[in-house]
Amino acid sequence: MKKKKTFKQFLGQESTAGYIFSLPFIIGFLMFMLVPMILSLYYSFCKYDIQSAPQFIGFQNYINIFHDSSFWKAMGVTCYYALIGTPLKVVFALIIALILVRNTKLTPFYRAAYYLPSIIGGSVAIAILWRRMFEPTGTINAVLSIVFPGITNFNWFGEGSAIWVLIILTVWQFGSSMLIFLSALKQISKELYEAAVVDGANSWKKFWKVTLPLLTPTIFFNLVQQTINSFLAFTQSKLITDGQPKDSTLFYTLYVYKKAFPAMGKSQMGYASALAWIMLIVISLVTALLFWSRSKWVYEE
Template sequence: MSTIARWYQKRSQKIAPYIFITPNILLFLTFMIIPIFFTFYISFHEWGILGKPQFIALENYTKLFSDQVFWTSLGNTVYYTAGTVPFSAAFGLLGAILLNRKIPLRSFFRAIFFAPVVVSMVAAGLIWSWMFNPNYGLFNEILSKFGIEGVSWLTSTTWAMPAVIITTLWLRIGYCLVIYLSGLQAIPDELYEAASIDGANGWQKFWSVTIPMIKPTTTFIIVMEVIHGFMVFDLIYTMTNGGPGFSTTVLVQYIYQKAFEEGQMGYASAIGTIFFFIIMGLTAVQLRLGREKD
């Protein structure tokens, strides 16, 4: 093989990987990076989708401080996330520990618990809205059997968000279970055998072996669940549409309302920019805490 041929072959081998990933890079730039920078740009303008954006500097951001609905939606988002993340992770871990044992129909139960994960959020919202119906819903029917008066779940400012949280737990526990299951199966059996030789009981093995070994898995689950909690939209839009009042309005829905219902793209972009930095900050803190624990 000539020197030119060898040079061409080496050159082709270096260029080939970049050719294969170019479509993904273009898609990532088109649908992720460019929209992010455009959102940041529009947040300094007043724009109603049509017409030319008008530069208004920091006016959209200063408006946020006096926007009570923004703070309410932020509080609802935190409430929803705090109500879903710890419980979905805890019940997911509990289910993973139970299904990691050699029990009859283990594969069947794993499939049953994971099934809600693949259900559409809209479909789940409709199904659970029927179950929470104050007149013929399953939950009020069960309460009536115990002589308890039914609750107006989705039309009550007190119970609407808990109803959405319960629905979310049904959807997300299976996801956490599967991730934890993979983490548990990666723990070497020798660690449990060594703990048994040292006289550790089941509870001590759990705290001294299981919990430390699945810390990376826990960090991943918490990060993903927090992001999911802050990004929720379709489930709440289907079940309550942010009501009653603004009791279940979350940040993503408020951004949608301002952008596509009221045509305030600049103000919606400012909220979206703040939302972006909140997500980035929370993720960075969780990853930092996870590394420190490791």
């Protein structure tokens, strides 16, 4: 009887409750993150085809990756996509947010229409639709040929333009960045604008001297998030182009996937693990670089 009571007391302690409530995360972190990461770090130093036992080969995978032309190609394609797609997306989000910040009766409807693509853009349905729309006989060429009669049967999935089909798709989904800008815009106090008007500023000046500096933390946030997202793009490139033609849309994550689960031949799990670790390092470096640049252009109150 006495023992039971002490157990109850133990349960009643704040720290006990703290550990019990955070137990899901502790188990989840160990089981689904830490253990897999340690496993994959080990395999990245192995030759491993899943079928037979892993064979330790030291840094050989990393050395091979360095001499692998497809690796450099994938890195180049991913950087191109991130460096063009991300700024375009953020600029679009900002421009539309500035337009929609004006409050009219129709504003909620407009906001919904511009945001809807972000909500469903990651689905397989949209990937299929995109592929169908950009086919030579698809609706994009059909609509374009009304305006530019010469453009019939342009091959969007050619070597130079295929990546643009994917860039257009990601830019189309600027909605969530736009909403973040909208809420930041609403937090800028009216007094600042009034003071600027007293100082004789026109709307152009108000934008450059008041709005933009105050938005830099939000721009920074959106840039970081969207850059990381671009580096990790997988589903849409897998479904729409599958890296083709001539690896011109071979995104890095897709390359990792193809090494681990090739359509033909043996799996190279060790090699894929090493690729994934390199990606993690690259993303960390890019994020660090963005954070380092922060003090140079982000306005702090």
